[in-house]
Amino acid sequence: RLLETIHIPSNADFGVLTSGTTGMPKPLWRSESSWIDFFDEQNKVFHIDSNTKMFLHGSFSFTGNTNMILALLWAGATIVTSDKMQPKRWLSYIENYQCSHMYLLPTKLRLLIRFGRNTIDTISYIIAGSQTVDEALITSLQTMYPKMEFILYYGASELNYITYCSGHEWLRYPNTVGKPFDLVQVDIIDESIYVTTDYGICNIELPYTVGDKGYWESGYLMFKGRSGDVVNKGGYKVGVLSLENTLQNLPSIDEVAVIAVPDDIRGEEVAAFIVPKQGFTVSDIGNHIHKYVPNMEQPKYIQLVEQLPLTDCSKVDKNLLKEWYNNK
The missing domain is CATH 3.30.300.30 (ANL, C-terminal domain)
Structure with missing residues (x-):
């Protein structure tokens, strides 16, 4: 009944869900190419190929999960996941399947640290979205996963991936969300972050902002949060x-x-x-x-x-x- 009241753009191939400020999921409409044509670029940044075994957790209503899983399949990679909110079980899967990558938001990475007792040498990359990150989290992850490289990204359901940085770069510039992906342009206009990209949702006017605030420091985008928050x-x-x-x-x-x-x-x-x-x-x-x-x-x-x-x-x-x- 909800969809019957919503206009679907003629160039849309599918919709993704995003949770608005009210918490009510709403669909955003995309062309197939707005994701597929960017898979090779994001996989290059995240070091994903056919040898990758990635653990991730969460609902497909999280656009990041849906996009990442499709990009993994695109690369011929292996996906390890669980439908349980049980960090101890996640750790056993990561060890048993010898995962090379993890894709979890910082809230869940902290759970792994809380329940982890052993170091895991198979993890080469930990990829996280731009929720609150701190030095203690990165340091603890490095201790638990001594061979890993931490990659933090900033993105939006409306715009796909925008910027990224390594853990070392974040420690040098705390609260940064890194530098833009190739093919993505970022500008600061009146302290707001505006993005120009061919990989956004249908029929948006570019440059586009989701209302996030930021500024540049030494070429790195520093994130200040959502306008009005x-x-x-x-x-x-x-x-x-x-x-x-x-x-x-x-x-x-x-x-x-x-x-x-x-x-x-x-x-x-x-x-x-x-x-x-x-x-x-x-x-x-x-x-x-x-x-x-x-x-x-x-x-x-x-x-x-x-x-x-x-x-x-x-x-x-x-x-x-x-x-x-x-x-x-």
């Missing part, structure tokens, strides 16, 4: 991504997600849902926050959780976090 504390605007990056780097925090919540005095306040590192208490976390986070950006509410909830797209489910806050 702020907490307005009585006129003082707290950037959600920037605060999450700051908190993620504290020695007592393993994972964190920040949301805006209503406040009678300031209008909005900061609430932080935190997975603590082993051995640290809420008091430890509070002390680190007071020491390292500017006063106006410190969360008013802190909730410790065992694990952050994820959507089908493997991203933190902030709508559910808002429900958790409202039901506290």
Whole structure:
């Protein structure tokens, strides 16, 4: 019934799902060539060929999964996956099938680190999307997978892959999302990221922006988050991504997600849902926050959780976090 109300472009061959700001999946329409003609380029960057054995996890409603699986099949590679949200099982598959690659978002890579007990020498490349990355994550992955090269990419369902960098480049320029893929042009206009590419969805006007903010530093694209993704504390605007990056780097925090919540005095306040590192208490976390986070950006509410909830797209489910806050 939903599709009956939507106009499908005449040049569309298929649709992919994306989760909008409301959390309701919506279809984006693509031509077959908008993916296929880019497979060789992305496979070159990700070092994928017929000898590749890649582990990945998650729903096909995550466009990144669907695209990556088709690109693997295009290369004649082997796919190892699981329908279970069980990191210990993932680790056994990675070892038993001697996987050479992993494709997981940082939220799931942290789960592997949490449950991993052995080093795995077969992994040559770990590919991750541009969620919050920090030095501790990259260092821990390097310890657990000593022969791996970390590749971080930035992309969008509307635009395909945009930029990429290695773990070494990220450590040199923290919060970068790298340099553009070949055949992709990136411009900064009024602090917004605009992309010109032949590999986007049907009938978009180029250059195109999804509303992300950024700037250039030494030729690397530095990512500042989505426009409007702020907490307005009585006129003082707290950037959600920037605060999450700051908190993620504290020695007592393993994972964190920040949301805006209503406040009678300031209008909005900061609430932080935190997975603590082993051995640290809420008091430890509070002390680190007071020491390292500017006063106006410190969360008013802190909730410790065992694990952050994820959507089908493997991203933190902030709508559910808002429900958790409202039901506290």
